[in-house]
Amino acid sequence: MSERKGPVLIELDEDEAASRQGPEAADPVPDLPGSAPEGRAMQVVATLGARKPSRVARWFWAALTALIGFVVSLAAWEFVTGLLATNPILGWTATGLIAVVIGTLAIIALRELAAFSRLGRLDALHRQAESALASGDLKDGRAVVDRLTGLYRGRAELRLGRETVERQRGDVFDVTSLFALTETQLLAPLDAAATREVEAAARQVATVTALVPLALADVFTALTANLRMIRRIAEIYGGRAGTLGAWRLTRAVLTHLVATGAVAVGDDLIGSVAGGSMLSKVSRRFGEGIVNGALTARVGVAAIEVCRPIPFTTVKKPGVTATVRRALTGLFGQKA
Numbered sequence: 424m425s426e427r428k429g430p431v432l433i434e435l436d437e438d439e440a441a442s443r444q445g446p447e448a449a450d451p452v453p454d455l456p457g458s459a460p461e462g463r464a465m466q467v468v469a470t471l472g473a474r475k476p477s478r479v480a481r482w483f484w485a486a487l488t489a490l491i492g493f494v495v496s497l498a499a500w501e502f503v504t505g506l507l508a509t510n511p512i513l514g515w516t517a518t519g520l521i522a523v524v525i526g527t528l529a530i531i532a533l534r535e536l537a538a539f540s541r542l543g544r545l546d547a548l549h550r551q552a553e554s555a556l557a558s559g560d561l562k563d564g565r566a567v568v569d570r571l572t573g574l575y576r577g578r579a580e581l582r583l584g585r586e587t588v589e590r591q592r593g594d595v596f597d598v599t600s601l602f603a604l605t606e607t608q609l610l611a612p613l614d615a616a617a618t619r620e621v622e623a624a625a626r627q628v629a630t631v632t633a634l635v636p637l638a639l640a641d642v643f644t645a646l647t648a649n650l651r652m653i654r655r656i657a658e659i660y661g662g663r664a665g666t667l668g669a670w671r672l673t674r675a676v677l678t679h680l681v682a683t684g685a686v687a688v689g690d691d692l693i694g695s696v697a698g699g700s701m702l703s704k705v706s707r708r709f710g711e712g713i714v715n716g717a718l719t720a721r722v723g724v725a726a727i728e729v730c731r732p733i734p735f736t737t738v739k740k741p742g743v744t745a746t747v748r749r750a751l752t753g754l755f756g757q758k759a
Contacts, residue, residue, distance in 0.1 A: 535667050542662050542672060548574070548732040555598050556736065564598035568605055571732055574661050575609065584608040603737040610733065617656045617730075618741045621723030622750035624652035629716030629751055633709045645715060649673065652719070653726045660730045676726050713751065720746045 499521055507514030548570055555563035572588060575581045587608045595601045631644040653676060654669035662672075720743045727741060728734075 538663060538667070539671075542657065544574075545657075545660060545662050545730060545732055549734065552602070552733045556602065556734065559598055561596065561598055561601070564601045565592065567733070568592060568601060571605065571609065574732070580612060581609060584612065599736055602733055605733060606736065606738040610731070611738070613659050614727070614731075614738070614741070617659050617723075617727050618746060620652050620655045620659070621720055621727070621741065621746055624648045624723060625716040625719040625747055625750040628719045629712040631712075632715045633712030641711070641715065645719065649719060649722055652723055653730075656723065656726045657730045660732060662730055672726070672729070676722060676729055713747075716751055717743060717747045720750065 503514055503517050503521065505514075506517055548567065551563070551570075552567045555567055568588065572585050575585060585608075588605055591604060591608075592601060595604055627648050628641075628645050632641040635641070635644075650669060650673055653673045657663065657669065657672060724741050724743055724746065
């Protein structure tokens, strides 16, 4: 047999040719069940904020804090007494610096106590307003309005609203109408400012979640943004929460939301925010950003209800859907 030279053509059927195609021709990987955006960052923040530490953990941290304070104070005492014995000038200098540190800590503690007092005053005013609404007692309602105008007497931006309430309150003879007048004239600017804070926090959380791929960056951003948002809302309504007061207020808001299931992602939230089918048209990270922004808005609306000195009566409270739409308009496209 003679040896054949040159190329050899081997015909393949269509199935075998398709099996030899590269990975670029493969079908896209289908989405796994449960892969829809679920707002993981806000779920973690809500769990951390609402979790109540155990009694053993509280004992441990209390004992550890006392031990560290004892060791630091003893070391400072020995350090100062040693310096006074060897070099009185340096010893008295160290004593003065320690006194400055102790005085600063005392001022910080007093500010935190004052912040707790202001938050307690808002809470007491809110309960008194609810009681006046439930009983319909006009005298109690006027007492609430008196306390409220006194609370905002030093706010220059509320001067016109305060004067309008004081001028027209004598013409109102039922609690609901009196509170409606107070809401529209005095609390409306505060409600608008608080809503803007919620929109800014929702926009920040959504942006970082969608654009920053770093691990735990979305959780850290959600935690800090929600803490700052709740603290700012308390300040807008006259609370001026300190560091510890803001954390306590955040825990109260998140505990309420977790107990009512408001931080769970449901079809109503996804449908209201994204138009139902939008999350299937964008990437998972953008969907996570939208859901985390929506859950942040839910936390903000709950914080407004907690910090507002008068419950919403005739004025409609901010809606999560409208707040998220205003916050995310133009951020992820027109439909967001």
